[in-house]
Amino acid sequence: MAYLVFKDGTAFEGEEFGSWLKSSNAVTEQEVVFNTSMSGYQEMVTDLSYAGQILVLTQPQIGNYGWHHEENEAAKTRLQGLVVRELSEGEGSLHGEGSLEDYCQQYGVQGLKGVDTRALTRYLRQFGTLPGVLVQTQEEALEFWANFQGNDATKEKSEHWVYRSTVKEAYEIPGSGPLIAVLDFGVKRNIIRNLQERGFRIMVFPAGSTPEEILRQRPSGVVLSNGPGDPGELLECVATVRRLYDKLPVLGICLGHQLLALAAGGATYKLPYGHRGGNHPVIDLRSGKATMTSQNHGYAVQEESLKGSGFEVTLRNLNDGTVEGMEHLTYPILSVQFHPEGAPGPEENAEIFDRFKELVESGLSRKGRR
Numbered sequence: 001m002a003y004l005v006f007k008d009g010t011a012f013e014g015e016e017f018g019s020w021l022k023s024s025n026a027v028t029e030q031e032v033v034f035n036t037s038m039s040g041y042q043e044m045v046t047d048l049s050y051a052g053q054i055l056v057l058t059q060p061q062i063g064n065y066g067w068h069h070e071e072n073e074a075a076k077t078r079l080q081g082l083v084v085r086e087l088s089e090g091e092g093s094l095h096g097e098g099s100l101e102d103y104c105q106q107y108g109v110q111g112l113k114g115v116d117t118r119a120l121t122r123y124l125r126q127f128g129t130l131p132g133v134l135v136q137t138q139e140e141a142l143e144f145w146a147n148f149q150g151n152d153a154t155k156e157k158s159e160h161w162v163y164r165s166t167v168k169e170a171y172e173i174p175g176s177g178p179l180i181a182v183l184d185f186g187v188k189r190n191i192i193r194n195l196q197e198r199g200f201r202i203m204v205f206p207a208g209s210t211p212e213e214i215l216r217q218r219p220s221g222v223v224l225s226n227g228p229g230d231p232g233e234l235l236e237c238v239a240t241v242r243r244l245y246d247k248l249p250v251l252g253i254c255l256g257h258q259l260l261a262l263a264a265g266g267a268t269y270k271l272p273y274g275h276r277g278g279n280h281p282v283i284d285l286r287s288g289k290a291t292m293t294s295q296n297h298g299y300a301v302q303e304e305s306l307k308g309s310g311f312e313v314t315l316r317n318l319n320d321g322t323v324e325g326m327e328h329l330t331y332p333i334l335s336v337q338f339h340p341e342g343a344p345g346p347e348e349n350a351e352i353f354d355r356f357k358e359l360v361e362s363g364l365s366r367k368g369r370r
């Protein structure tokens with residue numbers, strides 16, 4: 001038996017799988033979040049935006065189509081824990097190269113299976129995103145919470161995760177089209193793939209790169225990626241974005257969107273329990289068209305804070321009215337809170353990448369005319 005235990009003593013019981021550190025000293029609190037997608041566990045486990053979190057999946061059967069390495073969103077997961085109802089070995093998969101369990105074992109994810117994930121999700125919806133601990137005995141949790149000093153650790157973690165970017169040095173992905181700089185805060189591979197499919201030459205820069213290092217390569221556009229942590233804590237990243245965003249066409253995705261808002265003088269705030277799932281409806285305020293989107297975020301841009309920033313809200317969440325996208329009135333900047341590369345079913349939001357391509361191309365033709 002093993003447990004996920006919250007500060008108020010509420011414990012959810014399950015069985016261990018994956019990789020558990022045996023020393024009780026290693027018990028630390030992590031943010032517990034839930035995702036309601038019915039499939040895509042592999043993309044979720046390897047999405048670096050979940051770095052340091054404990055992810056609860058509401059879909060009751062998980063692992064059933066195995067593990068396919070080429071679908072990983074990053075070279076190595078940074079997820080701390082994974083909580084599921086029923087863990088399947090994935091026998092039904094025709095081409096699986098392994099199982100979810102093997103992956104968790106190999107890459108250090110603490111798994112808890114057989115959990116009443118419905119009750120757990122209702123608990124999180126009621127109390128909001130909370131820190132929890134994964135433990136082998138309830139005594140360990142009691143001891144941990146008795147000595148708990150508050151979760152100042154979150155702040156350090158945010159900075160830490162982002163600066164431990166997936167890459168240490170900038171690298172190039174060849175292509176015949178214009179050069180796009182991708183600022184990697186924990187970028188998902190499918191974002192890169194979507195850019196490649198549109199013919200761009202790509203240079204991926206570590207999150208700590210300076211604006212000079214980026215501009216020296218003379219890119220024709222910048223993509224600010226998704227990534228973990230509280231955007232409000234990422235002061236250096238915001239400063240970098242501030243120095244880039246009026247110089248080139250920009251596409252911001254999720255964390256990238258939040259950093260753009262902060263760079264323009266706006267503010268972000270923490271949502272009660274976040275948006276994580278594959279069926280979040282979003283409306284385009286200009287066309288009136290609604291689409292289903294794939295989402296994974298705990299923070300959002302405060303709409304009123306955008307007044308006077310030059311940004312206009314263009315997309316809105318139909319469930320809770322939060323900001324899902326914005327465009328700049330003067331500069332060629334486009335940003336979305338959701339994941340246009342996530343394709344929860346149809347690929348309708350892939351057109352965000354086409355819009356970005358248009359911005360880059362019109363930027364280049366303007367330059368040519370000068």
Ligand SMILES: NC(=O)CC[C@H](N)C(=O)O
Pocket residue numbers: 049225226227228229230231253254255256296297298299300
């Ligand atoms: N997917 C992301 O980029 C997440 C952004 C940010 N870490 C949030 O939780 O809101």
